[in-house]
Amino acid sequence: MNRLDSESGATLVGDYGSGLRRTEIHQLSDGAFRWTQRAGAVCPAPLTAPDPALACAIRACSVTGARWVPATTSELSPGVLTYLTNSPLSAVDWLDFDQPCTRQILATALENAGRALQALHQVGAPDSVAAPPGPRRIACWLDEADSSLGNLARLAELAWPRWGRARLSCLRDWCIMPRRDTVLVHGFASLGTLLPPLVAPGSEFLIGADLAVGRPESDLGWLLGELHELRWVGIHQGVDFPALGQALLRGYGPGCHEAALGRNAVLRIVAHLHDFAAYAGWTKEFTRYIDFAAELIDDEGRRAVEGSVI
Template sequence: MTTASAPEVLSSFGTGLQHTRVLALPDGGIGWEHTPGPDNPDPRRSVQPGFVGRAREASDTYTSFAVPCDGADGRWLWRTTGRRSAAQLLLSADDLDGRLEPVFRRLGERLKALHAVSSHDDRPGDYPRPAGAARLMAWLDGGGGPRAATGWRQLLRMRLGARRWEELRELTHGVLHPAPGAPVTVVHGWLGLGMIVIADSVESTPGAVVLSGPHATWSSPETDLACTVGELLELTLTAERLGDPQPMFGRLRDALLAGYGPGWDQESVATGAVVRIVTHAHDFGAYVGWSPDIHHYVPMIADLIDSRGAAALPPR
């Protein structure tokens, strides 16, 4: 009798929200595994059957909205073609010989297809609200949290003042509750740079695997665009503060939006990007802990609220 060999752990990292392992699978494939961190407020998310069909229809040979091939008790495993995400590549300034712009353009095209799928009968009640914005709203409304969450909230509220704090609440409410009559559909729900896995080889297909399923939600299409655009804006502003501007981040934003095509609401993407950045700031304090870098987020967030995220959009 033979026993299946355990996968080799290629890398492992995590926070109080989520732990990630990149695995060399016994059959030669590469797996990405997510398990809930000890402080995850929603550790048992499920993948809706309707989303599985939507993801399959929206994928093509180059860009795959992959759903987990295995999962139980909040643990999810995806098969991919790469060991590094777009986030890791950008933080290491590795553009893989110019491959990222085409990846983001094609991601925009397939994201538009995902939002347009209408051949499934799933309903809004089948899906939770956007998890990131829900975490942020609970925190803004007085919730504490682990690690530095409480102290970070007190500092940010004091520095922003009552007017900006209320405006931030309104922006977050807008992500959770799209305006009456606004287009809504099933969306990826957490389209962060860390969810976009880039193939190790240019010959591999798919060239990009988007880890999908557990975060799917019913929201405006701009929710997905704002998540990715917001992360790229955060990287842009941080690089500029450090005196090391990175034009690539703006080019990737432009490629994503060009691939998606017309029809998205600029204000919703811009304000949604603000919410995404503040959510990340909250998550760092709550699930990683205190860092002196947190102080740099206060003026960044204040400026973004005052401008309603205008810097997130391509220049006119």
Template sequence: MRRPPALALFGTGYLATRVTRAGDGFLWSRTAGPDRPEDFTPVPAALARAARAARGWAVGGTRVVLGAEERVRAEDYGPLPIRGAGVVERRYPAPAPYSLGHVLGNRAAAPAHWAALPRLLERVGEVLRQVHTSFADVPVAGGPAGPRRLAHWLAGRQNIGRATRLWQEAHRVLGPERMAVAASWCTDPGASTAPPVLLLGGTGLGSQVPTPDAADCVLLTGEELAAGPASHDLGWIVGELAEFRLLHFTGSAEDAAAHCASATAALLRGYAGGPGPRPASAGLDAVARSAVLRMFTHCLDYAAFVGWDDRFPDHLDVLAALLDHPMGTIDGLTGAPVAPDVALETEES
């Protein structure tokens, strides 16, 4: 039986997404793009049981949703390229056909959700704290995929799409010393002595789907589960907010940049005040380094899985400043912190 027609289809060489109606809500289905270097991570049975027992580690109605696996049908994805027959997709029940990433990129389309971003991300921070403190023994193995992909590229071992051209441009703008710094952060963002925690992996704004009333959101997760420093999950979101604030919301959009700053502060405030012991690997310095890696990985992924963008030199200029001063992802490269009330520790604390 054919599935309902898609309300939205979008994808790259890395990931393809289809959104359809499902009763009173929506179903997000995702499968690997043809150039994705790694399959989706499996969801261990122990983790699925823990998520059910904890109601998705819910704070109010904000919670984690682990996808259910089904065989993919190429025709379901229409013209989008996917890896091929026999590959699985992940299906997630969700309350809306758009994510907080869509809201951030088009504030006029969802003004109520735009206004609610700080409150929604504060809840996300609380949920992440619960996830990170739920397991004495992490039920997954391996570090996060994004930094691993970036490390391979920095070492000259990835040449998909326009990645080689970007490497040459990055070498020119950043220089070998900054690229070496980025490579060192890929394996150690500043928290190597702390025990690993369960990481949701790539759960950024594009995987956070809000409810229609903008009161809560669900985190679509399970594709890039990993073990590593808590700073990774936080930095992945902080880096997305920093990219909008420092690259897209400048000049005439100063109010939008300030809104991103407020959302950053709220995310970190929610995490700092969440239940359970704070992981040692959630220090603000490590979060800032992970945020820089997120911005760098986004640049790489666009070149590898989408194509060349003439704005890459501007992106690399900002990355050069952030590699020298990673806390710029949080203090805006101005020295004025955007999250002055966050209780996470820095290395100087």
């Protein structure tokens, strides 16, 4: 994987992505890391960074133990987002470290992420910021605006009869993000954007590509949905995913609407299903995922947040 970039002197240490987004990670000569995101081959819209004033406000929401790292861009590369960090490893990578101390590091990182999200949600949301992109992509698919395209058509043929009209109606209703009672949100908060501390103290939280306006529960539910999905997949047997969810909500504090948390957790899992079909490819696992999602829709995501809500 490691490869020297002769033009910049940086070493490529990570390269991954899909048709939606591509990410590269370079280690710089001073030891820092540069994360670079570009739109994938079939990304529906160019990537944009927050304007300088908003980026400054987001940085000010950093808390002890968690630093916000807003995306930046340049006139020479307007569609390329850059983040300068102290680590090349996200929380997803840390899940593979099967050591007791790493479990505590992850729990601390998520608790501090909750505190950082609480601070972010106090920032006024500009009128120019749209609703979170994940629910918008699901709504577009459910409205059949893009269900005739490639794998999304196949996914619709497989999922919609199994879900039925009532479940589809619920999903579509949950995708609606009214402007009232909304705040500035990360838009796609995930373990892949949270970087636990490697050398420097404190975690780092990448933000910018999906910045949105929505209910606070959209960020928290998104992370809880991801944790529940990882628990269901069963690859990381030694990880106590409910405990990580508890750490997140403990850091955030009281005031979350439990039903909204559950519904957003369901949307996170359905968004993963949609995005994999649209931007990665087809897999025989879709049938299992569709049935998994159906059970979650039926109980409005309660099982995705149970054990996490304090």
